[in-house]
Each structure stands twice: as C-alpha cells, then as structure tokens.
Amino acid sequence: MSGPSKYQPTSAIGKWFHERLPIVAFAKDHAMDFPTPKNLNYWWTFGGILAVMLVVQIITGVVLVMHYTPHVDLAFASVEHIMRDVNYGWLMRYLHMNGASMFFIAVYIHMFRGMYYGSYKAPREVLWMIGVIIYLIMMATAFMGYVLPWGQMSFWGAKVITNLFSAIPFVGDYVTTWLWGGYSVDNPTLNRFFSLHYLLPFVLAGIVFLHIWALHVPGNNNPTGISVKGPQDTVPFHPYYTMKDGFAIVVFFIFYGLFVFYGPNYLGDAVNYVPANPLSTPAHIKPEWYYLPFYAILRSIPDKLFGVLAMFSSILILLFLPWLDTSRVRSGKYRPIFKLEFWVFAAVCVALGFIGSRPPDPTYVMWGQILTVYYFGHFIILLPLMGLLETPKPLPSSISDDVLAKSAMAK
Amino acid sequence: MKKFASLLIAACALLASTVLAHAEAEKSAKGISYSFEGPFGKFDKAQLQRGYKVYKEVCSACHSMKYVAFRNLADAGGPGFTAEQVKALAATFKIPDLDSKGAPMERDGLPSDYFPSPFPNEAAAAATYGAAPPDLSLITKAREGWHGTFNQLWNGIGGPQYVYSLLTGFEDVPADLVEEQKANGKYYNPYFMNGIWIAMPPPLSDGAVTFDDGAPNKVDDMARDVSAFLAWTAEPKMEERKQTGFEVMIYLIILAGLLYAVKKKIWADIH
Secondary structure (H helix, E strand, O other), X not given: OOOOOOOOOOOHHHHHHHHHOOHHXXXXXXXXXXXXXXXXXXXXXXXXXXXXXXXHHHXXXXXXXXXXXXXXXXXXXXXXXXXXXXXXXXXXXXXXXXXXHHHHHHHHHHHHHHHHOOOOOOOOHHHHHHHHHHHHHHHHHHHHHHHOOOEHHHHXXXXXXXXXXXXXXXXXXXXXXXXXXXXXXXXXXXXXXXHHHHHHHHHHHHHHHHHHHHHHOOOOOOOOOOOOOOHHHEEEHHHHHHHHHHHHHHHHHHHHHHHHHHOOOOOOOHHHHOEOOOXXXXXXXXXXXXXXXXXXXXXXXXXXXXXXXXXXXXXXXXXXXXXXXXXXXXOHHHOHHHHHHHHXXXXXXXXXXXXXXXXXXXXXXXXXXXXXXXXXXXXXXHHHHXXXXXOOOOOOOOHHHHHHHHXXXXX | OXXXXXXXXXXXXXXXXXXXXXXXXXXXXXXXXXXXXOOOXXXXXXXXXXXXXXXXXXXXXXXXXXXXXXXXXXXXXXXXXXXXXXXXXXXXOEEXXXXXXXXXXXXXXXXXXXXXXXXXOHHHHHHHHOOOOOOOOOHHHHOOOOOOHHHHHHHOOOXXXXXXXXHHOOOOOOHHHHHHHHHHOOEEOOOOOOOOEEOOOOOOOOOOOOOOOOOOOOHHXXXXXXXXXXXHHHOOOHHHHHHHHHHXXXXXXXXXXXXXXXXXXXXXXXX
C-alpha cells in the first residue's frame, strides 16, 4: 500500500486513539481501500476462500477439543462420543474432517492459478515462497489431525510416515524414536501430535498474515500478468472484491455442504472406522487423497532414502519456481507453448494422485516412475527451456485497455 | 474452454484420488436398496425395531456393540422405542458390576447402560473364536460393499449392503475347494472382505427370530432388517444431518443469489 492513508478520524476519541494505535487506518487501508486490479477472475477468489477455511477449521477444531480425549485407549471412543452425544457434535466433526479436504482443494486451485498466471514471478517471489511454506505446514497439520481419531488408518498412516525418517543415514532410527517418544507409535506419539495439531493452525494464521503483507506490497497479479499502471487499472477492494469473494465463498460453502451433509465419509477411508490395532495391518495403507501424488513419487523410487528425498524435493522445488521459469511474460495466457504444457503438467499431477491410490503393482509403479520423471522434468527442464524458446503473444498495453477490449468484444 | 478444462481437472483430482484399492472380497455386495438412501431418505422405524430384535437374539451372542447405549433406542431418528419400552428391554440384559462390598456381580441393565459385550475383553473373544468378532456399532461405516470412485460417490460405500450380502452369502463350497474347506474348518462366503473363508457359521436360518409385528422372517428379511439397524447404530444422527443439510442448502443458495445480484450491480459500471 503506497501513499498516505485516506482514513481521517472524525470523532475526538477516534483521533485520540488513532494517534496512539492507527489500527483503524490500517484496517481501512488494507481491507477496504486497497487498490486491486479490476480484471481478477474467479480463480482469484480462492485466496479469500482459504482464509475463511482456516477460520472454519480453527473454530470447529476448538469446539472438538472440548470433547476429545487424546489417549490411545479413549481417543476413538471420544470421537464416537462427539458423534453421538455432543449437541451438533456430528456437525462439528464432519465440518472439520471435510473442511480439511476442502482446504486442500482450495489450496491446489490457488497454487495452480499462481502457476498458470505466473504469480510467483518478480516482484512476488517472497509472497510465493511464503505460500509454499504455508502449504508445507498445512500438510503437517492435516497429517497429525488424521492421527487423532486413532482408527486403523490413523495408526498405520502415522507409522508409515514417521518411518520415512528412519531413512536418514546414521541417525534415522534415533530420529524416529525421538518423533514417536518411544519405540513405536503409541500414546506419547498421539499426545504430541495432538499438541502440535492444536499449535500449528495458529502458526499458520501468523504466516498467512505475512503472506497477505507480502501480497499488499506489490499488490495482486492479474490474468494479463501486466503490472498496474495507474488508478484506472484498479478498484478498491471494498465493495468490489468483498462482494465478489463473498459470493464465491458462499458457492464454495454449498460445495462443502454437499459433502458434509450428504456424503460426509466419502473423502475418508472406511478402515478408519475400525479402532487402531497395532497387531493387524490393513490390506492397503494409503494416505488421504491430498497426499497421494507425493505418495506415488515416494513409491516410484526403489531406494527408501532416495524415495523420501524425491518426495520432499517434489514440494521444496516449488520454492525455486520463480527462478526456474525464465520467461519474462508472467501470464500463461500469452504463452502458447507453456499454456499447453501447463495442462499436461496438471494432468500429470492428477495421474500421480491416481497412481498413489493404487496398490504398488509393477504396472502402476512403472507409470508412477514415468510421471515422476515428467513432474521433475517440468520444473528443471521444460520451464527454463520454454521461457527461452517460446515467442509470446503480444501483450495488451494496460489492464484497463484489456478490460475495455473485452467488453467491446462482448457487445 | 479453459475454465471447463480446469474444472474437469479439479474434479478429477478430487475423484480419482479417492479411488479405493480393491478389497479382497470375491464378489461385490448385492445392490439392495434401503429406505434411508438419498438426500431425503429416512430410517424405517419398524424395520429398525425388527433389526434390533435380530441383533439381540442372534448377533449379540458373539458381537459387541459398545458405542450404543439402550437410551439411544428411544432417540429421535432411531427405532422409535418409547422410554418405557427402553427401560423394559434394557432390563433383559445383564450388566457386570460391583456390589456395595466391591465383589463382582451382575445387575439388570438400565437405559443409561451401553450394550454389554459378550466377552470380558478382546483376548477372551479371540480365545473362543480364533479372532475376536468385530464390534458392530460402526460396522456399516467400516466395510465397503463395492468400489469405484464414481460408484461410491452416487451409491455410497455399500456398508449396509455388505452386511446383508455377508449374512445371505453363505454358499455351497465349490467342488475344487472342498479339501481346503475340510482343512481350515471355515465357511465359504464370497462376500467376505478377507477372502472367501469366514470363521463365522451362517448365523441366520429361516424363522430364527419371530417378529412382534408378524413381518416375514426368512433369512433374507432378517438380513435386511439387521443391516438397516446397523446402519442406524453407525450413523444415529443421519436424519438430523440430512434435515439440517436441506435447511443449510436453501439458506446458502438464497444467500448466494443475493450476493451475486449485489456483486453484479456494484460491478456494472466497471466493465
């Protein structure tokens, strides 16, 4: 936000307060007056949707904690107590467990939107990197949350994922013992996961604040990818985007509600309604749907250590995206080859997710390997090359011109 | 076109990734339908009461149902027993307890008691049967009758159908498996999730339970009734959930319409 604040306290007490803590001016500048490109499409509403989903998860989570018991002998029964005896407990729990899936659906759309329109490019590299960190913490938070009901997949998922750390050379076994708080996944593990699952969302909220701060320095990217050149290119955030985002959030809630009320267990795994049993391994251990592409990458590499490295690299490589993409044009709209390749890449991510859900048969593993190579090839080879080789289409002269040209065409 | 493609991809990502790995069951569950399916489906109270009787007289000999209390049988959206009926039927169960001197004793069940388990603990049950018979409170949410991403999206996971198919699915052992059956002493049931051999003998036989309402009591009828009852024990708030969902959806759709109109009006001078 540049320029002096438009906020002028009108009352004496308002003035007194403003001189001591200009928080009202801050809120007005950033939540109301903030100049926002006037051509943002609905793919841009997912940032607001994500902020709302974080709040939904925190509120439902705080209520659930009032009734949940973090103990291996009682956790499963306490979740059933929530489902059966607590007033609207079933609603809180279904909102929370489906909320996690909705959070990931929204974050994946948000990330792919950023990739398509080049929102990670200068001057928004730090904004993007903070986003990647938010995504990583989200994954850790969701993983630990999934362990809390202490069903079969909670237990065995926790076992498989924490076991990954045993691949670290020399100290791996010590690290896993330290993570577990013992020699296997047991009560200390459940207790620390519970503690961290409660802590991390508040850490997330703090980092989301940084994310929005880093957004409000350069301002929003937009579908043309060209920078804002003056006031004719922007509208104030309120009421233009409060209403547009508000509408999108409510539509997203309808989608969310369809799952909560009419298919609350569809996105979960039936096996998790069987209490955890350390002596009986489920037929197919697989993580929740939002981790499946990374699970496929993990299983594509025959060596455990390199598999784990590949899995973590597949996420961490996103941190380098601003420098891997060599194109000077931000928006994929004006990049014919990139545009095509983007959809191939998106399809590869979906296909990896499918492979991750299948048992590790040789055919699936082979396809997993081919797709893993493509996944990394996209970042390391294709993105740098496309930027150098491709001839972008001509860019409009300004956001305003683009909007006017479009509405002229529509008429 | 681009938007359509993106929507498609988002949808595929969501759906393809929830594909469940194939279970071990030889056959998918029989696709019978129940009164409680669909967005407005409700439990059939008389059927749940019959199913309760099947559970009590047959299943409860071996299977626990420890998350369900007798009082739940009178809850809204359930079998619809009256408080008096619940008091009477709870008293037909013996609950292990301690007397005033701390000595173990048994007393009559109260509505506040949970269904007693047939064995003192899992080890005792396992010692009797080789493996502990699973608790039935959540069985219809813990078992999948069929697979497939889209199939489960429209038809659910087929939990009640799994229970029905298992109960009605005991078949004559195929000729080439007779020797194997003699060796393992188990029963042939191609609907069982852990392969074709199940330790549980066929629990139902025609006429095994006599219903108070005189409803038919062939194996097929009893299997339908008890699987419906177990759908209720697994999801006792289903009717409340669907009813609330209907109200929430109407509210959200109206709100979305209003917001869209406001948004359109505000943006009218920008384009």
